[in-house]
Amino acid sequence: QLSLFRLTMKRLFSASHSSVDSKEMKKFQLLAQKWWDEEGEYSALHSMNDIRVPFIRDTLLNMSSNYHLGNPLSGVKILDVGCGGGLLSEPLGRLGASVTGIDPLEDNIRTADQHKSFDPVLAKRIQYKSSSLEEIVEECMETFDVIVASEVVEHVADLEMFIKCCSQVLKPEGSLFITTINKTQLSYVLGIVVAEKIIGVVPEGTHEWEKFVPPEELERLLESNGFSVKTVNGMLYNPLSGSWSWMESTSINYAMHAVKSGAQGQSSPADVPSELGSEQPLATAGTTV
Amino acid sequence: TSAAMAAVWGRGLLAPLSGRPRAGPRARLRPGLRSVAAAAAAPLYDVVVSGGGMVGSAMAAVLGHDIHFHDKKIALLEAGPGKEYDRMPDSYSNRVSSISPGSATLLSSFGAWDHVCSLRLKPFRRMQVWDACSEAMIVFEKDDLDDMGYIVENDVIMSALTKQLNAVADRVEVFYRSRAVGYTWPLPSHSCDTSPWVQIELSDGRRLQTKLLIGADGHNSIVRKEAEIKNIEHQYDQSAVVATLHLSEATDNNVAWQRFLPTGPIALLPLSDTASSLVWSTSHEHASELLAMDEESFVDSINSAFWSNINHSDFIDTAGAMFRSAISLLKPSGTAVRQLPPSVAKVDPESRAMFPLGMGHATQYVQHRMALIGDAAHRVHPLAGQGVNLGFGDIACLAHHLSAAAFNGSDLGSLKHLLKFETERQRHNVSLIAAIDMLKRLYSTRLAPLVLLRTWGLQATNALPPVKVRI
Numbered sequence: 001q002l003s004l005f006r007l008t009m010k011r012l013f014s015a016s017h018s019s020v021d022s023k024e025m026k027k028f029q030l031l032a033q034k035w036w037d038e039e040g041e042y043s044a045l046h047s048m049n050d051i052r053v054p055f056i057r058d059t060l061l062n063m064s065s066n067y068h069l070g071n072p073l074s075g076v077k078i079l080d081v082g083c084g085g086g087l088l089s090e091p092l093g094r095l096g097a098s099v100t101g102i103d104p105l106e107d108n109i110r111t112a113d114q115h116k117s118f119d120p121v122l123a124k125r126i127q128y129k130s131s132s133l134e135e136i137v138e139e140c141m142e143t144f145d146v147i148v149a150s151e152v153v154e155h156v157a158d159l160e161m162f163i164k165c166c167s168q169v170l171k172p173e174g175s176l177f178i179t180t181i182n183k184t185q186l187s188y189v190l191g192i193v194v195a196e197k198i199i200g201v202v203p204e205g206t207h208e209w210e211k212f213v214p215p216e217e218l219e220r221l222l223e224s225n226g227f228s229v230k231t232v233n234g235m236l237y238n239p240l241s242g243s244w245s246w247m248e249s250t251s252i253n254y255a256m257h258a259v260k261s262g263a264q265g266q267s268s269p270a271d272v273p274s275e276l277g278s279e280q281p282l283a284t285a286g287t288t289v
Numbered sequence: 290t291s292a293a294m295a296a297v298w299g300r301g302l303l304a305p306l307s308g309r310p311r312a313g314p315r316a317r318l319r320p321g322l323r324s325v326a327a328a329a330a331a332p333l334y335d336v337v338v339s340g341g342g343m344v345g346s347a348m349a350a351v352l353g354h355d356i357h358f359h360d361k362k363i364a365l366l367e368a369g370p371g372k373e374y375d376r377m378p379d380s381y382s383n384r385v386s387s388i389s390p391g392s393a394t395l396l397s398s399f400g401a402w403d404h405v406c407s408l409r410l411k412p413f414r415r416m417q418v419w420d421a422c423s424e425a426m427i428v429f430e431k432d433d434l435d436d437m438g439y440i441v442e443n444d445v446i447m448s449a450l451t452k453q454l455n456a457v458a459d460r461v462e463v464f465y466r467s468r469a470v471g472y473t474w475p476l477p478s479h480s481c482d483t484s485p486w487v488q489i490e491l492s493d494g495r496r497l498q499t500k501l502l503i504g505a506d507g508h509n510s511i512v513r514k515e516a517e518i519k520n521i522e523h524q525y526d527q528s529a530v531v532a533t534l535h536l537s538e539a540t541d542n543n544v545a546w547q548r549f550l551p552t553g554p555i556a557l558l559p560l561s562d563t564a565s566s567l568v569w570s571t572s573h574e575h576a577s578e579l580l581a582m583d584e585e586s587f588v589d590s591i592n593s594a595f596w597s598n599i600n601h602s603d604f605i606d607t608a609g610a611m612f613r614s615a616i617s618l619l620k621p622s623g624t625a626v627r628q629l630p631p632s633v634a635k636v637d638p639e640s641r642a643m644f645p646l647g648m649g650h651a652t653q654y655v656q657h658r659m660a661l662i663g664d665a666a667h668r669v670h671p672l673a674g675q676g677v678n679l680g681f682g683d684i685a686c687l688a689h690h691l692s693a694a695a696f697n698g699s700d701l702g703s704l705k706h707l708l709k710f711e712t713e714r715q716r717h718n719v720s721l722i723a724a725i726d727m728l729k730r731l732y733s734t735r736l737a738p739l740v741l742l743r744t745w746g747l748q749a750t751n752a753l754p755p756v757k758v759r760i
Contacts, residue, residue: 038477038703047705053697070359072696091698096360118485119500120333 019162020104020132024155027205028084032107035085036115041203044237044244045087045151048179051235051244052150052255053091056177059231059257060146063175073097079144079169081133082152086112086126092148093125100144106130133165140169150179153218154211163225172262176227179235179255183212186251199239215250227258331496334364334462335701336691337489338503339469339512341367343386343443344663344680345505346450347396351688353457354399357695363461364497365454366489368468372444373451377408382442383531383640385558385566387545387674389438392681396449400456404449405441411559412436415544417628418747421551421594422601422735423609425744426627438674440545440558440566468492472502472515477657477704487658487702501702502659503687505680508649510665516656522649522668525729527553528576529646529671530569533637534591539563546630547672548595549732554672555594557630565631567591568671576643587641588633595630605737609744646670648726650719654711658702660687667718670729679718686713 034041060076061067068074074096080089083101085108093099093116103109109130116122129136147166156162166176181191188209195202219229233246235253335358338349349365352358388396388410396402414437419426429437454461473488486498504512513520534557536542542559553570560566569579569591579587649668654661663680690706699706731743 038705049699050697053699057696057698068359069356069696090700094695094698 018132018134019156019158019165021155021157025105027203028105029107031203032085032105032111035087035108035111042085042087043242044201045084047242048150048235048237048244049088049091051246052088052177052179053095055233055255055257056092056146056148057095059177060175071096076145077143078146078148079140081147081149081166082155083112083128084108086115086128088148088150089126089128090116090122093122097125097146099126101126101128102131102133102136103128104130104132133162133169137165137168142169142171144170144174146170146175146177148177150177153178153180153213154207156211159213159218160221160225163221163227167226167260170260172260174260176222176258176260177255178218178258179253180218181207181212181253182250183209183214184251187212187253190252195237195239201237201239215254215256218256222256222258226261228261229256229258231255231257331488331498333362333486334497334499335361336501336503337364337366337487337497337499338505339366339489340504340506340510340663340665341365341369341463341465342505342507342663343446343450343677344684345503346447346454347401347681348503348505348662348684348687349461349463350399350401350450350453350457351395351684352691353454353461355688355692355695357692358460361460361695364499365461365463366467366469366491367463367465369466371451371463371465372447373455374408374444374448377442377445380637380640381533381560381564381566382444383533383566383637383642384443385440385531385560386443386446386677387438387558388441388446389678389681390436391685392678393439395681395685396446399453401446401449401453404452405445408445408448409561410439410441410445411542411561412439413543413545413559415628416547417544417630418547418549419627420549420732420740420744420747421597422549422740423605423744425609425747427747438545440560442560464491467495469511472512474516474656475658500658500700501691504659504661504665505663506665508647508664508668510651510661512659513651513661513665516659518656518661519652520649521652522647523726524645524647525570525670526572527570527646527670528573528643530567530571530576530579530641530643532567532587532642533560533640534565534567534588534633535635535637536563536565536631537634538631540631542631544628544630545674546595548630550594551733551735554732555591556672556674557595557633565633567636569594570646570670570672573645580641580643584636584638587636591633591636596632605740605744608741612745648722650722654714655704655707657704660707660710662687666714667722669722669725672729672732673721673725675721675725679721682717683710683714686710 031041038046057072061072072095073092076097078092078097078099080092080099080101083089083103086101089099089101089112101112109128112128116126147170149166153159153162170176181187192207192209196204196206215232219232222229232250233255234248234250235244235255236247237244237253336352338345345365345367349363352363393402396405414430416429416437417426454463468491469489470492471490475483475485475487484498486500487502489497489499489502491497502512504510506512539562542562542565545556545558547554547556552572552575555569556567558566558568571579579590582590647668648670651661651666654666662683664676666683667679669676669679687710690710691701694701694703694706731739734740
């Protein structure tokens with residue numbers, strides 16, 4: 001989520017020891033109380049749960065052979081990086097997972113802790129910690145079955161280091177789920193101009209187009225750091241209905257699922273990612289609203 | 290025209306939906322807001338169903354048997370004692386319901402229908418409905434000789450539901466002899482020190498908390514009143530008289546009979562080859578008379594209501610006959626064979642009872658952390674035999690949305706999926722409720738033009754399969 005500094009530039013500056021950006025932190029500081037207002041500034045993230053939770057749940061269910069439908073993620077240890085107020089941690093916790101949510105902003109963690117405290121089941125299943133990803137790497141080597149980084153990598157200072165850290169805290173063959181925004185003309189128009197300035201469904205200044213990540217680049221970084229990308233799906237937000245849906249084109253928002261290679265360091269030869277980063281026609285995105 | 294009427298009715302019944310207050314019932318910051326510590330002491334449930342009648346019990350049972358509610362805690366609050374029978378008493382209860390095939394499907398989805406079948410029920414194949422003021426008649430019958438519906442005593446249904454509730458006692462806790470006396474609603478986006486859950490206070494002082502409160506507490510719903518939801522209601526000047534009757538001779542008794550008298554419809558619902566249940570909607574005075582008169586006179590009144598032609602007028606008879614011949618020219622199969630209803634010989638002593646009738650519709654079915662189902666949401670005249678079936682339909686819809694929400698890890702009390710339930714059910718219910726109310730008014734008169742209208746309407750409807758199927 002919040003990633004430190006990293007003022008655009010090209011990749012000349014590689015020596016950043018943190019992925020947290022203090023400018024980004026300030027943006028979210030002001031909204032730290034607003035997380036749980038379903039109709040407020042974060043309404044789009046609330047409704048994103050309707051597609052991202054089933055995506056995570058079904059992908060994990062498909063990969064495992066023994067599960068109980070009444071408690072589908074029971075026994076799964078999940079790390080929610082950039083958890084904010086806990087919008088995604090809570091549904092995952094309700095589905096039975098043991099969730100650790102981290103966020104560099106203390107106020108966010110405070111809001112998250114306070115919100116989960118009323119539900120004894122969630123209070124037990126979810127632990128929140130104010131921290132960046134790097135800070136927990138040492139004590140959490142190969143600890144988690146799943147990492148979710150939803151709407152985070154577009155705020156991160158050093159994406160490659162972020163991915164390396166994910167790999168370190170993830171068990172072999174563990175899953176990494178990322179949702180983020182593509183860097184295209186369309187995503188600038190719809191994601192920033194329309195979403196922030198015109199309709200105001202995203203608080204103004206939340207996103208910087210320069211930091212958006214094209215799926216091809218994300219995939220390249222993942223594959224070169226020991227991950228095998230399994231799925232890429234485009235996502236579309238309909239501001240009229242306030243709801244998200246899947247779409248073919250990844251021109252605006254997209255979700256990615258990758259698996260860390262096993263102990264031998266080989267990814268299994270049989271996988272073929274379902275959608276490779278060939279250029280998708282932009283026209284389809286615009287007409288679906 | 291009925292669609293237009295339904296639309297007008299619909300707007301009236303629903304009231305401006307945009308006016309739904311976001312903060313639940315007008316920010317009721319009553320003294321009910323306790324500190325977190327005290328509230329934390331009250332046990333927290335995922336769902337509490339208030340009202341253990343047929344609809345409330347079925348709702349709790351459906352959720353209890355749902356796989357996605359496997360690790361959830363459900364509570365059912367019922368003011369009366371529990372009722373379970375292994376065998377039914379020999380005599381029939383006078384409160385029966387007409388169960389549609391759809392409702393039977395719902396009941397079998399969690400194993401209750403098997404219990405109903407092993408106790409007792411009466412399937413019927415045909416429904417004959419006719420007008421006392423004319424010869425007009427409409428017959429409902431399924432082509433494939435399937436059962437159209439089932440007449441089941443309410444006690445039988447309750448017994449079956451209780452059995453199935455006991456089967457999931459680890460998930461569903463039933464509080465008998467427990468009446469809720471107060472509800473405290475949370476604000477949707479709560480701040481630090483107030484509990485986000487609904488607080489319930491019972492008459493014995495116990496407290497519960499819940500993430501979702503389902504109000505199934507009947508047409509005088511306290512849940513609805515405490516939520517300050519406006520209810521459009523109307524008392525009919527009618528009471529229903531119920532009784533258990535014995536027929537003059539044993540017969541195949543698989544037809545449900547209803548005749549529209551000017552004072553109200555009289556219906557004979559089959560219970561067995563020799564017994565039927567009476568539901569006679571009539572004026573309050575006439576109902577009291579019927580209850581007071583001796584058994585022989587009572588039986589005579591019933592037979593006369595079904596057989597007498599006293600309300601016919603020549604004009605209507607001729608007009609009706611003309612229309613009928615016109616139809617048989619256009620659609621030879623459009624006029625049905627008139628069967629004769631059975632005649633009644635005896636009434637079960639002590640089985641006569643009466644209760645007042647009215648209609649009602651809640652302008653909202655849901656609010657943050659609250660949903661209404663069954664008579665709490667809508668109340669109809671028994672003339673169409675729809676009352677409890679509408680409630681079962683509510684259950685099927687709400688359970689479907691809650692199940693999906695649970696599988697998505699959502700907060701069960703979230704308005705998002707509750708609104709989907711409300712939209713679906715209001716869309717279905719409003720036109721039906723409006724139609725039933727309109728039928729009741731239409732058939733309450735002797736005025737020739739209206740009689741003619743409904744005569745022709747009934748005959749036409751009888752001749753038109755698409756309309757009949759929809760009903």
